[in-house]
Amino acid sequence: LSEGPLQGVKVVLTAGPTREAIDPVRFISNRSSGKMGYALAGALRALGAQVTLLSGPTNLPAPPGVTRIEIETAEQLLEQSLAAARIADVFIGAAAVADYRVEAPATEKIKKNEAKMAISLARNPDIIAQVREAYPQLFIVGFAAETEKLEEHALGKLKRKKLDMIAANWVGNGRAFDRDENALSVYWHGGAQELAQADKTRIARELAALIAQRYAAKKS
Numbered sequence: 001l002s003e004g005p006l007q008g009v010k011v012v013l014t015a016g017p018t019r020e021a022i023d024p025v026r027f028i029s030n031r032s033s034g035k036m037g038y039a040l041a042g043a044l045r046a047l048g049a050q051v052t053l054l055s056g057p058t059n060l061p062a063p064p065g066v067t068r069i070e071i072e073t074a075e076q077l078l079e080q081s082l083a084a085a086r087i088a089d090v091f092i093g094a095a096a097v098a099d100y101r102v103e104a105p106a107t108e109k110i111k112k113n114e115a116k117m118a119i120s121l122a123r124n125p126d127i128i129a130q131v132r133e134a135y136p137q138l139f140i141v142g143f144a145a146e147t148e149k150l151e152e153h154a155l156g157k158l159k160r161k162k163l164d165m166i167a168a169n170w171v172g173n174g175r176a177f178d179r180d181e182n183a184l185s186v187y188w189h190g191g192a193q194e195l196a197q198a199d200k201t202r203i204a205r206e207l208a209a210l211i212a213q214r215y216a217a218k219k220s
């Protein structure tokens with residue numbers, strides 16, 4: 001690995017779901033498997049990058065040569081992201097961060113007494129947006145999982161979160177989440193590329209090559 005377009009480049013990548021505790025035994029989460037993020041971590045490593053993977057709970061082994069830090073909640077992911085990104089060149093947000101956390105998790109297991117119950121939720125921080133605020137020079141790549149208006153929503157996020165690149169995919173109806181295959185529409189300022197349906201390992205290699213290309217273009 002002494003060569004490759006990302007030789008010596010420090011990459012921080014978030015992947016997998018977050019878990020937001022309801023009580024000591026229950027949580028809110030989502031169907032993210034972490035497969036896309038883990039495959040991308042491996043592909044970036046293969047191009048020579050030094051990769052730190054900040055991962056929510058998954059069943060996946062850490063790709064060889066990648067440093068993994070495990071987190072559960074969005075707030076833990078934010079803290080680790082800000083710390084790790086401080087010395088990074090590239091930050092990639094592939095995690096499916098829970099948009100809301102339980103406002104006041106119970107300290108004891110909740111008993112089933114009432115016929116109905118309500119849980120109050122609070123907005124989670126937007127990690128990728130906060131990383132951008134903290135580190136204006138960083139090359140930042142986001143993901144957008146959409147069930148409608150893919151391009152419009154992806155371009156909106158590219159601008160709003162001040163990203164350098166965004167990889168968008170259709171979700172719902174069994175697409176992408178917890179699947180072995182994916183297709184991506186990748187956008188950056190002044191360009192776009194479609195990565196056709198393929199297994200996530202192959203899509204990850206193509207996306208890693210594109211990231212290397214755009215990163216080099218921004219630096220020069």
Ligand code: C5P
Pocket residue numbers: 014074092093094095096097098099124125126127128129141142143144145157
């Ligand atoms: O706004 P939306 O959640 O669709 O944006 C997706 C992108 O933002 C992904 O890159 C995701 O990892 C990141 N994100 C984040 N923190 C959140 C929500 C999303 O970093 N709280």
